[in-house]
Amino acid sequence: MAKILVTGATGNVGKHVVAQLAEAGLEVRALVRDPGRARLPVEMVRGDLTVPETLHPALEDVESVFLLWPGFAAETAAGAVAAIAKHARRVVYLSADVTDLAEDEEPTLFHQAVERLIRHSGLGWTFLRPGGFATNTLMWADQIKQGVVRWPYGQAARSLIHEKDIAAVAAHVLTSAGHGGAKYVLTGPERLTQAEQVRVIGEAIGREVRWAELPPEKARDELMAAWGDPAFVDGALEAWKEFVTSPEQVTDTVERLLGRPALTFRQWAEDHAADFS
Structure with a gap:
């Protein structure tokens, strides 16, 4: 090759x-x-x-x-x-x-x-x-170390994918035939709300971590200070709001292509426990 x-x-x-x-x-x-x-x-x-x-x-x-x-x-x-x-x-x-x-x-x-x-x-x-990358939850690392995550839309449900699964699919597609013109939608194997994601990270690091709902308008001020791009901030807030009533889809694409289940968010949290400790 x-x-x-x-x-x-x-x-x-x-x-x-x-x-x-x-x-x-x-x-x-x-x-x-x-x-x-x-x-x-x-x-x-x-x-x-x-x-x-x-x-x-x-x-x-x-x-x-x-x-x-x-x-x-x-x-x-x-x-x-x-x-x-x-x-x-x-x-x-x-x-x-x-x-x-x-x-x-x-x-x-x-x-x-x-x-x-x-x-x-x-x-x-x-x-x-x-869809959503599990690794984006690293933005909560400092708050998780303090034991409380203050963030908006705790009931926003995502099917976050482990970066290793994205890489495994990429490696498979790069080294096998039959993928020309394909558009593969990749997700994790389950939906978890943002509040549930925080709980799972806490369990992975052996420490209770609470979710504290932050009003969107207050979150916008904090995100503007951190990110500085109004369009990006507003887009993120609108997406989280949408995922409350219309949860992110779950696909079986990873399993179909790799012949094994997609890695769970809990597995991702365990792999990254040191980043939150």
């Missing part, structure tokens, strides 16, 4: 993609901004997706690319996709659980825009569309 390039190789998902492909004995190259600082068990090449002209050395002799875009700025995405299409044959793109658009509809979301660029690039493609 020809070489596989992994972007976002030091991130929560990318590092597991690299590890799983390397453990399988495959020829893997990691795109990193600073090879001197990265600690990866594969060949590393300096490059930056937001600077497309830096990608060509990393793409030499590459057949497949795992693409994880850094951030949500799409200005240079066209150049990056064009560079990938010049060298590789297919791309597995870590997207999000977005709605498909008709060709005459303008993308309103970043991932919709990148998906369209890839579909029009001539590359073979597979889109991975995970």
Whole structure:
């Protein structure tokens, strides 16, 4: 099998993609901004997706690319996709659980825009569309250490997915046939409310942690101070509100593709217990 390039190789998902492909004995190259600082068990090449002209050395002799875009700025995405299409044959793109658009509809979301660029690039493609990431609950780490999480919408129900499962699906798709043109919606195996997630994390670290409901308007002030982007803050609050009455869907995609159940949120919490202690 020809070489596989992994972007976002030091991130929560990318590092597991690299590890799983390397453990399988495959020829893997990691795109990193600073090879001197990265600690990866594969060949590393300096490059930056937001600077497309830096990608060509990393793409030499590459057949497949795992693409994880850094951030949500799409200005240079066209150049990056064009560079990938010049060298590789297919791309597995870590997207999000977005709605498909008709060709005459303008993308309103970043991932919709990148998906369209890839579909029009001539590359073979597979889109991975995970819902909520379990790792995003690390934002509660400081509060959990204090024993109380003050947050809005405790009854918002999510089917959070372990980053190892996203990576395992990516590795499977990169190394097997039959996934061209697939759009895989990935979730964890169960729904838990945010208050239940906090309880499970407490059980994983052996300490009771309480949920304290925070009024959305107060949460907005705190999130603005932390995140600084009004659109991002308001979007997050609206999503949590929606999940109270319309819980996040649960799919069996991970189990169908990997032949084993998706990892539970409890397993994720146990894997990350040290981050909360």
